[in-house]
Amino acid sequence: MRSKSPLKKDDTHLFCCQNPDCSDYGKRGLGNLTVSGTSGSQGNRMLRCRSCGYRFSETRGTVLFNSKIDHDQAVSVMAHLSEGCGIRKTSRLTEVSLGTVARLSKKSGKHAQVAHDELVGFSPSD
Ligand SMILES: [Zn+2]
Known part of the structure; x- marks a missing residue:
């Protein structure tokens, strides 16, 4: 394979x-x-x-861990979400189910929060 x-x-x-x-x-x-x-x-x-x-x-600890959809589709979903598309609009445009888009949105949001907290925690103060 x-x-x-x-x-x-x-x-x-x-x-x-x-x-x-x-x-x-x-x-x-x-x-x-x-x-x-x-x-x-x-x-x-x-x-x-x-x-x-x-x-x-290789996807352990990432948004793509245990994801059943194609990697490119998942990236497309997250790109649409990051551009401000809602869950339903993203689902229609990427042809990914509403539930999957919602799950990816929730998982990517958690990852972004962790990354934000780590990066901001080490940023020098003004
Ligand atoms: Zn080891």
């Missing part, structure tokens, strides 16, 4: 071990991750940490 993953095969340096008990947890670019196969209907790659043996999907 051909992987539908939009990510390149040699980009494991962009990921980090997702096992909180691993000494390399959260550290990128260590060369400890290998691709160990694919998983799910979207053909997402499974990554394996050499340090602890933990296997996880």
